[in-house]
Amino acid sequence: MMNRLEGMTAVVTGGASGIGQAFAARLAEDGADVAVADIKSCEQTEEMVRAAGRKFFAGECDITDPLQVQAFASKVEETMGGCNILINNAGIFPLQPFDEISFEDWKNILAINVDSLFLFSKAFVPMMKKNGKGRIINMSSTVYWLKIEAYVHYITTKAAVIGFTRGLANELGASGITVNAIAPSLVRNATTEASPLAEMFDAIPQMQAIPRLQVPADLVGTLSFLVSDDAEFITGQTIVVDGGMIKS
Template sequence: MARNGKTAIVTGAANGLGAAYARRLAADGFQIAAIDVQDAGRTVAAIEADGGKARAYVCDLRDADAIGELVAGLDKEMGGVDVLVNNAGVYDFTPHETVTIDVWRKIMSLNLDGMFLLTQAVLPGMKAKGWGRIINVASNSCFIPPPGLTAYVASKSASIGYVRSLAGELGQYGITVNAVAPGPTVTEGTRGGFPDEASFMDFMNRFVESQSVKKVSLPEYSAPVVSFFASEEAGFVTGQTLVVDGGDAKH
């Protein structure tokens, strides 16, 4: 069992933000279920090298049956789920008039349906324990929407509304629901949308120019917020979204 006796699911944990959040929660003493559509073994190895406990699970979060099997297995293998970090997501840079319904549905099915299905699956266990932390990973683009990301921004904005609504339902059970909203961050996923490293870093540096804190955003910068939302100390904080983007002047 984890040092603090609790287990945290982190989705999209194979790399990027999810890997950073998994490692931070493991350092806090949580046993980690690292979930991804690809193998998250690298994240698990890093956690174990640091003395933590983690297991990797491959799961398509758009599949309700697969999620049911996953959560049932975690109940047996890890003693249930205490913290859920809904981090998995996809995006697509496309002008709105050329976004196809297939692209729209792909983004919504993972960014929203996956979040909904997994959250719903872990709630009975959290209610039975009288304790739980649900943390959605949104985006500062909900407040500073760039062109070409309408489907992504719509999905992440919906996840914030979901946080606010669900928080009102679950507080009586000792379950809090919050969101962290990072700005554009250096990850494998973000980098993959650009033809080369130079164009990617040009994109990132343009955001730095508008930030109060003049640093390129790294996954480790928002991990402490996830750590706080998952903690005992955050038990009176719910329905909140904390933007972590270096203080973008456009807010």
């Protein structure tokens, strides 16, 4: 359904690459203007968004730094006129056995994967409240339900994303703002290709009802639905998109 987000502005964290880039492109195809917060260059994403005929804003922003997040939010308000949709997508997922995780590693992954959701929601919810409507989507992961080793810190953060999603949904429902999460399984992209996770590329599809590796394009339809008016009565949920690996 083209243009169903006409007149909306979407903010995507970590939209310079991977899943966030696919999200930014799809939101633009659906009619939204897009602002991306990332520490990497967003040139490619900008091309995609502009090719769809939408406005684009890239703010170099470390999403763990409250001052940078606030400065980014002010710029978005100034240049894009506010925000209707927030996609808390950026995250890191280094494989590290528990014995090797330092307290610095622990604080760093918590800051990127969890604190940033708090900071971005604090910055953008007031803009959504002004509009009487809004959508927040957070990225969790199916690792929360699986037996995967060397991921204590990552599993902790992705469980926290589910808790944050439920808690915030409870408080924002009356303001017309929904808060949901998407939980993919292993997704093939440049980051996973370059990580030891690539060793699981052959095994993972055999654990799924749909026996092929997930790619970012498999997630964009769910995102598009959740941010649309069609999903206005869905909130506090974590939608698993994993080719049928987890059977609930």
